[in-house]
Amino acid sequence: CLKIELGHRGIAVTSALPSPVATPMLAAQLRADTSVYPDADDYRRLESTGKLIAPHTVARFYRWLLVDVPSEEYCAKTWNVRDEAHHPQWLGRDDLHANVEPPYQ
Numbered sequence: 001c002l003k004i005e006l007g008h009r010g011i012a013v014t015s016a017l018p019s020p021v022a023t024p025m026l027a028a029q030l031r032a033d034t035s036v037y038p039d040a041d042d043y044r045r046l047e048s049t050g051k052l053i054a055p056h057t058v059a060r061f062y063r064w065l066l067v068d069v070p071s072e073e074y075c076a077k078t079w080n081v082r083d084e085a086h087h088p089q090w091l092g093r094d095d096l097h098a099n100v101e102p103p104y105q
Contacts, residue, residue: 003075012071016062016079022052022100053081054100057091064090 002013020026020043030047032040046052061081065074068089079086082096 012075014065014074014077014079016065017081018058018061019053019081020046020051021055021058023055026052050097050100052100053096054098056099057081057094057096060090 006013026043029037029040029043034040058081061079064086065079087096
């Protein structure tokens with residue numbers, strides 16, 4: 001809806017998925033009972049396999065997306081931090097899951 005409402009004003013709109021990010025909010029979700037939060041087991045599995053993403057890595061992704069991606073490309077799709085196709089452009093050789101350490105709990 002925002003693309004339609006704001007496009008004629010030259011405002012670029014997209015959506016981006018940061019993935020599970022190692023934050024205090026996620027820590028609460030990790031402790032939640034699955035009867036209250038059904039995705040808790042999935043998030044605990046990501047944590048135990050080292051697949052959470054550090055906040056500073058997500059910030060790098062959003063900075064690249066907002067500053068370096070041309071408007072037409074930016075608006076053309078939904079972006080996902082886990083999509084390896086664009087990792088060389090902003091992540092380089094770094095590991096997407098590196099430097100995730102408590103105390104995000």
